[in-house]
Amino acid sequence: MTLLLGVDNGGTRVKLLLARDAGGRLEHVRTADAPTPRGIGAMDELAAITRGFLGDDRADAFGITVAGIFDEASGAVVTSANMRWLEGLAPARELSDRLGIPGVVVQDGVATAIAEAVLGAGRGADDVFVLALGTGIAGAHVVDGAVRKGAHGGAGEIGHIATGRGEKCTCGQSGCLESLLGGTRLGARWDRARGVHAQSTAVDVVHGAERGDESARAVLDEATSALANGLLSVMAMIDPGVIVIGGGLSNSPEWIIDPAVDKARRQATFHAIPPIVRAELGSWAGAWGAVLAAEQRVGDALRLEHT
Numbered sequence: 001m002t003l004l005l006g007v008d009n010g011g012t013r014v015k016l017l018l019a020r021d022a023g024g025r026l027e028h029v030r031t032a033d034a035p036t037p038r039g040i041g042a043m044d045e046l047a048a049i050t051r052g053f054l055g056d057d058r059a060d061a062f063g064i065t066v067a068g069i070f071d072e073a074s075g076a077v078v079t080s081a082n083m084r085w086l087e088g089l090a091p092a093r094e095l096s097d098r099l100g101i102p103g104v105v106v107q108d109g110v111a112t113a114i115a116e117a118v119l120g121a122g123r124g125a126d127d128v129f130v131l132a133l134g135t136g137i138a139g140a141h142v143v144d145g146a147v148r149k150g151a152h153g154g155a156g157e158i159g160h161i162a163t164g165r166g167e168k169c170t171c172g173q174s175g176c177l178e179s180l181l182g183g184t185r186l187g188a189r190w191d192r193a194r195g196v197h198a199q200s201t202a203v204d205v206v207h208g209a210e211r212g213d214e215s216a217r218a219v220l221d222e223a224t225s226a227l228a229n230g231l232l233s234v235m236a237m238i239d240p241g242v243i244v245i246g247g248g249l250s251n252s253p254e255w256i257i258d259p260a261v262d263k264a265r266r267q268a269t270f271h272a273i274p275p276i277v278r279a280e281l282g283s284w285a286g287a288w289g290a291v292l293a294a295e296q297r298v299g300d301a302l303r304l305e306h307t
Helices: 042-054 091-099 108-118 177-181 183-194 202-210 214-238 257-267 282-305
Strands: 002-009 013-022 025-035 061-066 077-079 103-107 127-133 137-143 242-246 276-278
Touching: 002 042, 002 108, 002 282, 013 042, 013 282, 025 282, 042 091, 061 091, 061 108, 061 282, 091 103, 103 108, 103 282, 108 127, 108 137, 108 242, 108 282, 127 214, 127 282, 137 177, 137 214, 177 183, 177 214, 183 202, 183 214, 202 214, 214 257, 242 282, 257 276
Parallel strands: 002 061, 061 103, 127 242, 242 276
Antiparallel strands: 002 013, 013 025, 127 137
């Protein structure tokens, strides 16, 4: 029996998922999450969290997600707008050295897309764009089961399609989708609109809107308008067969996904509107994608042993 560990190292929470490969079929063993370690000692803290999660079990391999761009050859993070402390580090190698388990790094949007394409809402489709709405906004285009990464590995960064107008984004541009819809930015914009220092989250904004708070509804209206424009941009650029929307913010479809899709349909001109569906794996898609990357890592190692 092969045990596989997925580490979804998100900007706000780190999600850990242990699965077993039972004759080519992945079975869930257990999950846990914790606040994402930050700063200089982040990898040491992440290793400690992972050891506690594994307990007496020993994984055969792990996959770890990166919110940003990494070098394929070295595994080192080139840029991560929300996790600057990872830049220059190779997270899989760092965690492997601490745990004594082989690992592989995978971009978070790619992990989500692969998981949804193989295990979730995109299964059976030939052409899928998966959009993950969380602390960051990531995406990936899956064609015939493979992610199109682009010439430099940066394809799918829909969160940083910028208009040049609006708030400054963590990436340095202005008017990015992520600066309007990213989870922490959404809460911060609501706090500013109310003139408070509450450090609200996206969930708080949704709860405020549910209670009838007009400022919360205005913030969400602006955010979903930006998401609608992002969806239309995806349709114009790559004409996907299916769009799958996941990530933590997708857990409030009536306030985030449904209004954005309605606006995109109303604003569309030449665009071919594909089916737009909610992801099936929820906020754990990235962790499942990391597990799939670990599974491939084990398979590659076995093939090398027999050549």
